[in-house]
Amino acid sequence: MVRTEEMTGRANGATQRVRSVYESDHARLWRSVYAFAGAREVADEATAEAFAQALRRGDEIRDVQAWIWRSAFAIARGELSERRLRGVGIALDVPTDPIAVAEAEGLAGVLDSLGALDAADRELLVLCHVGGWRPSELAPILNVSGPTLRVRLHRATKRARSILEGEGS
Amino acid sequence: MTPFDGFDEVPVPDQWDDIVQRSASATDPVEVGAVSDGRGARRGRSNWVLMGAAVSVLVLVAGFFAIDSSRTSTREASEATGDIVMTPTSDASAATTETTTEPTTPSTSAVEESSSAAVPCATEADLSEIGELLRSGQPVYDYQPARDVAQLVEWADLVIAGDLVSTQRTESPNGAGLTAFEISDVQVLAGEGDVDLIVSQAEWAQGQGLDPLGERVMFDGLRFIAFLVTHTAAPDGWTPLVDGMAFGCDGLSTPAGEVGPNPIVPLVDLPPGVLGMSVDEIAVEVQRLAGAPSQPSITRPVIRSTECERISAQEFTGSGPIESVFLSRDEVFPIQIVAAPEATAADPFALIQRWDEVTDEGMRGEVSVINGVDVAIGTFENGNGEATWLLSDESVGYLRSRGFDRTAIEAVVGSLQARPLDAALPGFDVDTSQTRFAIRHEQLNTDPVETFRATSECLFGDDGWLYRVSALGGDVIWQHIAIIDRGPPPGEVQIVGGTVVVLDGTDSFSIDDVVQSDFGEWAQLLDQPDFATQITTPPDVPIVVGSRDDVELELFDATGTELESGPLLLRLTEEYNAATGDRTGVFLEIDASQITLHPDADVMVTFIDGRIRGRGTARVGPVSGSRRSDGETPAPFEISVRIVDGDPEDLDGDGDRPLQLSPTIRLVPREP
Numbered sequence: 001m002v003r004t005e006e007m008t009g010r011a012n013g014a015t016q017r018v019r020s021v022y023e024s025d026h027a028r029l030w031r032s033v034y035a036f037a038g039a040r041e042v043a044d045e046a047t048a049e050a051f052a053q054a055l056r057r058g059d060e061i062r063d064v065q066a067w068i069w070r071s072a073f074a075i076a077r078g079e080l081s082e083r084r085l086r087g088v089g090i091a092l093d094v095p096t097d098p099i100a101v102a103e104a105e106g107l108a109g110v111l112d113s114l115g116a117l118d119a120a121d122r123e124l125l126v127l128c129h130v131g132g133w134r135p136s137e138l139a140p141i142l143n144v145s146g147p148t149l150r151v152r153l154h155r156a157t158k159r160a161r162s163i164l165e166g167e168g169s
Numbered sequence: 170m171t172p173f174d175g176f177d178e179v180p181v182p183d184q185w186d187d188i189v190q191r192s193a194s195a196t197d198p199v200e201v202g203a204v205s206d207g208r209g210a211r212r213g214r215s216n217w218v219l220m221g222a223a224v225s226v227l228v229l230v231a232g233f234f235a236i237d238s239s240r241t242s243t244r245e246a247s248e249a250t251g252d253i254v255m256t257p258t259s260d261a262s263a264a265t266t267e268t269t270t271e272p273t274t275p276s277t278s279a280v281e282e283s284s285s286a287a288v289p290c291a292t293e294a295d296l297s298e299i300g301e302l303l304r305s306g307q308p309v310y311d312y313q314p315a316r317d318v319a320q321l322v323e324w325a326d327l328v329i330a331g332d333l334v335s336t337q338r339t340e341s342p343n344g345a346g347l348t349a350f351e352i353s354d355v356q357v358l359a360g361e362g363d364v365d366l367i368v369s370q371a372e373w374a375q376g377q378g379l380d381p382l383g384e385r386v387m388f389d390g391l392r393f394i395a396f397l398v399t400h401t402a403a404p405d406g407w408t409p410l411v412d413g414m415a416f417g418c419d420g421l422s423t424p425a426g427e428v429g430p431n432p433i434v435p436l437v438d439l440p441p442g443v444l445g446m447s448v449d450e451i452a453v454e455v456q457r458l459a460g461a462p463s464q465p466s467i468t469r470p471v472i473r474s475t476e477c478e479r480i481s482a483q484e485f486t487g488s489g490p491i492e493s494v495f496l497s498r499d500e501v502f503p504i505q506i507v508a509a510p511e512a513t514a515a516d517p518f519a520l521i522q523r524w525d526e527v528t529d530e531g532m533r534g535e536v537s538v539i540n541g542v543d544v545a546i547g548t549f550e551n552g553n554g555e556a557t558w559l560l561s562d563e564s565v566g567y568l569r570s571r572g573f574d575r576t577a578i579e580a581v582v583g584s585l586q587a588r589p590l591d592a593a594l595p596g597f598d599v600d601t602s603q604t605r606f607a608i609r610h611e612q613l614n615t616d617p618v619e620t621f622r623a624t625s626e627c628l629f630g631d632d633g634w635l636y637r638v639s640a641l642g643g644d645v646i647w648q649h650i651a652i653i654d655r656g657p658p659p660g661e662v663q664i665v666g667g668t669v670v671v672l673d674g675t676d677s678f679s680i681d682d683v684v685q686s687d688f689g690e691w692a693q694l695l696d697q698p699d700f701a702t703q704i705t706t707p708p709d710v711p712i713v714v715g716s717r718d719d720v721e722l723e724l725f726d727a728t729g730t731e732l733e734s735g736p737l738l739l740r741l742t743e744e745y746n747a748a749t750g751d752r753t754g755v756f757l758e759i760d761a762s763q764i765t766l767h768p769d770a771d772v773m774v775t776f777i778d779g780r781i782r783g784r785g786t787a788r789v790g791p792v793s794g795s796r797r798s799d800g801e802t803p804a805p806f807e808i809s810v811r812i813v814d815g816d817p818e819d820l821d822g823d824g825d826r827p828l829q830l831s832p833t834i835r836l837v838p839r840e841p
Contacts, residue, residue, distance in 0.1 A: 019185075022188070026185075027181045044184070048188050051184070051188040052189075107175045110175060110176075128379065130173050130176045135384070154379070
């Protein structure tokens with residue numbers, strides 16, 4: 001039996017770990033999911049849910065950062081699948097405030113191009129280029145070997161180049 | 170700038186409160202990916218309410234689809250692109266097992282991960298993908314391709330086949346980008362040598378994204394064949410010819426007589442007809458061509474004897490048109506080598522050109538009338554010869570020969586028959602009924618050639634006789650040009666392995682004394698300037714700003730009177746701002762207090778960096794100075810002084826008679 005105070009302590013520790021990852025990773029994770037999904041709502045949902053589930057799991061998670069990143073993208077993939085089933089396209093959300101409008105106009109082309117990519121390619125590219133992950137760091141998060149990831153990333157970049165050329169490169 | 174930079178500016182909501190609320194509102198962790206569970210209840214309940222019982226069914230169906238789609242997307246990705254990488258086989262059971270601690274995500278299982286560490290080569294698709302990977306970063310080459318496998322064998326120092334273990338991007342010691350190929354089970358097919366590592370020139374610019382070979386990539390079942398040459402920049406000393414490396418999957422081949430996929434892929438290119446051969450088939454062909462073991466080539470030539478002090482080495486490689494042969498000409502002209510059928514570049518030959526007009530030097534030599542045409546012919550003590558004649562269409566024929574006497578030159582010229590000026594190569598044909606010589610090689614000067622020359626210099630004896638030995642590689646026609654278009658003329662020429670070795674100097678050494686230098690010594694020799702540069706470059710002499718240790722600049726008598734002139738004393742002095750203490754100037758002082766002037770001395774002229782910077786009355790004692798900087802440490806500069814019999818007003822010094830001279834030294838100022 002674990003004593004209550006010990007449980008409380010563990011819970012506080014786990015919360016601190018998640019909070020720490022939130023402080024360091026939330027913004028780039030949200031932006032990565034946004035770039036992957038092309039929709040704020042999906043990014044909101046997937047990111048919040050991933051962190052929330054991490055809080056609920058507490059000490060069960062060994063590597064909180066890796067778990068949250070994997071989870072967020074898994075949730076986003078699921079969300080996108082559901083949207084397709086419901087007939088909701090992967091379209092840029094229509095913003096209202098001026099800053100969002102300008103942002104939308106600037107990124108509309110990129111998001112459109114990303115949306116044309118295969119999901120696996122899109123995920124790899126945004127993880128590296130928006131999430132800022134190096135392949136050597138990303139490989140253990142995705143549970144693949146470094147060389148495998150590099151080969152996949154190389155192919156994804158090559159397939160994406162013709163689509164993404166002219167979008168500010 | 171990348172297309173993704175704009176995402177850095179996208180505003181991100183603060184979700185922590187929402188996150189905490191979410192974590193508190195549910196009691197059990199949900200399987201990630203089952204999008205309808207829980208989240209549906211929290212988020213979009215109202216979306217489903219109106220649909221009643223049918224919604225419940227849809228929720229279940231959507232949940233299953235969500236699980237399956239995460240696998241499907243990856244599977245589709247792998248199938249659509251023909252991934253070499255093992256695709257994940259995540260299934261429901263695996264997903265369930267991971268739920269309690271890890272989310273269900275498409276990922277390789279532990280079993281598969283070990284096999285995906287090495288990229289397998291088993292199918293044509295595998296090979297194609299591997300080829301793309303290996304070719305990443307390769308530069309665009311402008312080179313003379315080999316005619317066939319036989320020419321590759323001729324050009325290569327070593328031909329090997331084996332297994333490609335891994336590849337990775339690396340750098341040479343001088344920072345040049347390379348792709349390194351780790352090999353094993355090496356079989357030597359031609360030549361001699363031990364090879365564990367091959368490198369090829371490569372660069373991966375940052376703007377291209379992440380380098381696919383930035384980390385080591387291992388292979389399983391990948392064979393290679395390589396036609397190698399030595400290269401001092403290569404870590405193990407070997408690099409393939411541009412069109413001399415190819416890869417194939419072990420066991421992948423098209424049965425004889427059938428049409429099938431190419432069993433090999435090149436690193437850059439391959440000679441015609443080779444692409445349809447497997448690695449093993451090429452290996453068999455190489456062994457057939459190689460025949461008896463040949464003499465190893467010399468590509469880092471040095472004279473064996475320790476009595477000849479090795480002082481420098483130079484190496485030149487190139488690929489491109491022939492810019493000049495004897496003289497630079499702004500026209501397209503043919504270059505033809507005429508020699509005996511069995512001759513090599515070391516044997517007598519004639520190099521023939523046809524120009525639009527005669528050179529400024531005109532037609533040199535004694536005229537012989539050959540076939541009714543005046544031909545000016547000259548022969549020289551060094552064994553070279555030349556002939557010039559005017560053709561009926563007013564073009565000019567020019568011949569330069571090595572090892573031909575006048576009679577032989579006359580015979581060659583007499584056998585030449587001019588081709589039409591609009592011929593593809595408007596040179597000459599040889600009437601072989603007139604001579605045993607034949608056209609052995611020919612091309613236009615605008616046709617590219619591969620060139621390689623490695624030269625070392627050594628000083629022999631007390632008098633320091635300079636010996637120079639060169640190894641010439643590359644295209645045969647260029648080798649002939651390099652032998653004959655040189656000064657001094659070659660003392661001895663010999664074919665050693667696949668290179669032509671040329672020795673310049675007196676007769677104390679022969680080509681039998683030329684050996685292959687080891688990499689370490691060769692690299693050190695390459696760092697040294699050549700002999701001509703060494704003797705004409707002023708030595709660096711440090712000089713400390715503000716120091717009382719003067720630098721002595723000796724004066725030497727230039728009139729033969731053996732006058733002991735003594736040294737000028739050089740020093741750098743400082744000027745300071747009394748109010749601020751800042752140093753405001755550094756001056757060069759030339760102190761003539763210790764010299765003895767020539768009786769006729771009128772003017773002392775100071776040269777700095779080759780220009781007259783001071784001209785004044787020559788006197789013993791006074792100190793002359795010039796500002797070298799406004800306070801900062803002066804840059805190095807060259808200085809020399811002349812004491813002359815001349816007019817101080819003659820600023821150019823045209824009428825000066827040199828009396829006492831100093832050498833030129835390069836002062837290198839430094840702070841104490």
